[in-house]
Amino acid sequence: MEFNIQRSKTPGHLKLFYPPTDVFQMLHIDFWGPIRPLAQGNRYVLVLMDNLSKCVIGKAMPNNTAKAAVGFIVNKFIMIHGASERLIMNKANILTIR
Incomplete structure (x- = not known):
């Protein structure tokens, strides 16, 4: 039993989301740089x-x-295209409230 290795991954913490049905319903945002x-x-x-x-x-x-x-x-996207239902970003703390 000591050499029995795990053959499958443990369940992760990913959240499922359904594909959008309309344009600009789901947006991804990220900073690139410096x-x-x-x-x-x-x-x-x-x-x-x-x-x-x-x-x-x-x-x-x-x-x-x-x-x-x-x-x-707000000024260049929401005022032109309207609000999005979902905004997805990585776990960067740049856009979090401190």
């Missing part, structure tokens, strides 16, 4: 991607703060 500073001083890129259409919206930003991200999401 990169070399551009002429305007931007070092990060905020990327929004729609899960259904795979449409990508990116914006160069000088920092990766929650205030900058929320300003972009």
Whole structure:
């Protein structure tokens, strides 16, 4: 019995979500960077991607703060396309309330 190895993975902590039925119903968000500073001083890129259409919206930003991200999401996405039902992000603590 001491050489009996586990042959299957233990159940993970992933949460299931159903595929979207409409464009911009489910968005993925992430910061990309830091990169070399551009002429305007931007070092990060905020990327929004729609899960259904795979449409990508990116914006160069000088920092990766929650205030900058929320300003972009509200002014450049929600005011134009409407609110999304689900916003998925990695476990980065950039967009969490402190």
